Amino acid sequence: MDDHLNDAAPAQDIDTARRELLIAGALTAGAAALPGAACAQTPGATAPDKSATPAPVLSKVALRVNGQRYEKEVDTRTTLLDLLREHLRLTGTKKGCDQGQCGACTVIADGRRINSCLSLALMHEGAEITTIEGLGTPDKLHPLQAAFVKHDGYQCGYCTPGQICSAVAMLDEVQRGIPSHVTADLNARPLLSPMEMRERMSGNICRCGAYSNIMDAIGEVAGLSNLGSKA
């Protein structure tokens, strides 16, 4: 466990410093193009002071990932995604768009699927995170992992960890009776159907277009069959 404690590597400090320098340069170049920036009236809309680049701020965060406790000191700007990939070396979770549109970064935080790219690591103090590495192992795959393999639910595979984490939590949401946009009767228990699965998985994009096989894989685990090919 000791090797997980506060091991901010020198290499990361250098990367951070270099990025700050690049950002500062870009802002200086852009400053002249925005003469009106200084007259913002509310704190939320105030344009940044282009002359000063604030120094990075470090803060500690402790959380559990896939059952293991980690404590790290990170730049406050570190997203949960970057904590997982860059600090904990759990690179199964992918960075796609980094703005919440593609779902490649989906993880399960305290039982709920979220976009780890749109969440700060510090906001997960004490949380229990499950990533694709925590769902199954090569010897003992999670049923959804096995179903994705069986149904060829991918081509390049980049979206797959997010698809699987999302699907695991999605099936749980249906179990818990959470309705969706396409649920006909809001007051009845939602039932899984091809339309429900498509709507509920719309936050996970597959640019290879393996959707029909993904639907087959999830549908099989959910107790339905041949959903994608029927649709």
Next chain:
Amino acid sequence: MRAFTYQRVHSPEEAAKAAAATPNARFIAGGTNLLDLMKLEIETPAHLVDVNGIGMDKIVATEDGGLRVGALVRNTDLASDPRVRRDYAVLSRALLAGATGQLRNKATTAGNLLQRTRCPYFYDTNQPCNKRAPGSGCSAIGGFNRHHAIVGTSDACIATHPSDMAVAMRILDANVETVKADGSRRVIPIADFHRLPGDTPHIEHVLAPGELITAVTLPKPVGGRHFYQKVRDRASYAFALVSVAAIVQRDGSGRVALGGVAHKPWRVAAAEQQLARGGKAVTDLLLANARVTEDNAFKVPLVQRTLDGLLLDARRT
């Protein structure tokens, strides 16, 4: 992303004090919009006050038969609450029409109200935008503005407010409860919460610096059939071109509000009094002073047809 200091707080009062005491501070709850904007350095707070640990995450009944929704209730939880599904279905429908499962699990009630426009020129820091850099000009006027507002616009800004939830709250006559740094509390009717752009499109709501939303209250249920019809470019996960929230009573009367057409949820009292006369009569008054462009003129007939379709459904069922 610009560096910032970060602080967790334990009560709404402490949060408001912390935000008011630090220059350029912002609250962070779900973070789904704020972090996106911080990455692009459109939002550049020097200090973040994390309000996730302060409670305000329950939905409780009020004395007058309504509901008080805590500011930190996640969109998923608000949409799936049995009382909301039964008595405020338009709100449940609106929430489920927005974003994705992942985002709704994080996004909060207060944060949803405070989300910023998705105008592409607001997001493109290489372009002038009066909302992002006041006085720099509006690139959407004369630019690509198919998604933009057609009512309540100004020469400074034609951005829309992106929220679906807020449109439903507008026809439910919700109230926004807040606390300020001095500990004082106030209640703001949702109709007065968001501002039209005018000459100051960067000021989007009436909250004072450091003022924190603590809850949104819904008056007692009004019955009727509830609808939230969202028209968008994809079947799922897209912002509205137009959306129509409606509550239709058995006698044909009811309430209507629009999303995707203005800088705030759009509701006109005189218009909904025409509800029994059909979609055109309502639309004529709702969008009476519409200022359309070549790109977004389609929104006027689209509102009318969406409303007509919805009223047909209301009569059938």
